[in-house]
Amino acid sequence: MSLILTNIEKHVQLTAEEKELFLSKTEIHHYKAKSILLNSGQICKYSYFVNSGILRSFNINDNIVEHVLSFACEGWWMGDMYSLISQKPGNLFIEVLEDAELVLLSKENQEQLYTEIPKLERFFRILTENSLVAHQDRLMDNLSLSAEERFDKFNKRYGNLTHKIPQKQIASYIGVTPEFFSKMKSRLLKK
């Protein structure tokens, strides 16, 4: 069975017909590494589910500095939540870090599914709740932990990514410069 259905069925049970209806509203696309799925200033039209590969979302502030909001690998969802719900231009970029197979669910189809299959409204509520908890957690970590401790947490959350993505992007995720990250890493190795 497809990964995305397994993912959904962790929280709600669907009938065979519902599964079929759901899948009929999605599209599968393949993207090469370095593809940009969404540019800052664009309206986000899709939720993306990762069958394989790696994505990241980030923004770029005035100082031309990138800040990574999140990574998504196999089994994770990705999107610009702000733009997706408001259908206004967002300020996130979504980029493919490693060749990816994605399930695309358009905003309109998602809304239709909420009424056609109310269980999916429940599913996305739960998904959003979990994401909210994770973001609250990370926020508190950024307020109270050192860079080293934040790196620890990153490894717990995204351990499998540590050696697959450029380390400057890990630095950006935990909120330090690549230079400091490099220094910190060599300090950690000496222990």
Place this chain on the structure above:
Amino acid sequence: MSLILTNIEKHVQLTAEEKELFLSKTEIHHYKAKSILLNSGQICKYSYFVNSGILRSFNINDNIVEHVLSFACEGWWMGDMYSLISQKPGNLFIEVLEDAELVLLSKENQEQLYTEIPKLERFFRILTENSLVAHQDRLMDNLSLSAEERFDKFNKRYGNLTHKIPQKQIASYIGVTPEFFSKMKSRLLKK
């Protein structure tokens, strides 16, 4: 009409019977300033909606330092999302900063309402989505803005609170020490 129904009807329309059913599942309570609604280590059993007064949620790390996660004043919801959805002990405190009238909605009643009035599942999905966007935003701010800019943002979000709550709690919210906040404030006044 009660504030909480107005709040709900910003996103979904309820019939008179649904409103009645909803209200029958809630309780109104009054709390004095400094009351603790939830202690770290406890299981959060209620979502709180603020009719009047001010609440704050915070945690305390090993170093005995408080970090404010959020404030809630009139028309806002409050809870320990992690504990609420997992029904496991959380690590947030919820405290009353200013005498408050609150609407309490228990976890069980909330779950019942999701099935009795599916529109409420939609409402809480949307509420959670908006909260998620706000947290993502704040996270990016903490990664990229200076303390001064974060204070600006605080004022935009919670402007009416600036002179109602101890400034050391604003400092904690934006992630600086009270001493630094004081210094920063006097620097701002000189401009």
Place this chain on the structure above:
DNA sequence: TTTTGCACTTAACCTAGATTAAGAAGTGAC
């Protein structure tokens, strides 16, 4: 084969914000 570009490192120097400590000023309890 060379060149271009990107990821990473190292090191010297810099700064936003932390820490420590002390005092001032307000607020409430008895």
Place this chain on the structure above:
DNA sequence: GTCACTTCTTAATCTAGGTTAAGTGCAAAA
């Protein structure tokens, strides 16, 4: 009215992490 308690301020000193700059290693163009 005073004692206890808390918030806020000021100032000296310290440090985690930023900045600037130079250099290395490597892979993809060309």
